[in-house]
Ligand SMILES: [Ca+2]
């Protein structure tokens with residue numbers, strides 16, 4: 001059987017989850033019935049050591065896959081996103097989950113705060 005190659009950002013099985021995400025999450029990129037729980041459920045509120053509330057994203061990713069997940073935050077996505085350790089903390093890093101936390105408490109940078117996760121193939 002010939003091996004088909006698909007770009008990382010394409011969605012070979014049409015389940016709305018890209019090939020790179022499926023690989024990093026451990027679901028099958030060639031089976032639409034095998035997909036992760038809705039990414040809408042990944043966002044949550046976290047309580048920092050200072051007692052303040054922070055946006056968090058808990059990614060049910062598999063650490064043994066060569067996909068790196070990083071967080072990005074913004075007050076206004078139309079004005080751009082920021083990332084890196086000055087803006088996002090890693091608060092959980094286990095074999096099957098990664099939780100990233102915004103470093104700006106909710107309510108301290110305006111009325112809205114946005115967070116997203118970026119997936120890249122690890123070098
Ligand atoms: Ca897919």
Ligand SMILES: [Ca+2]
Nearest residue numbers: 028031032034
């Ligand atoms: Ca799939």
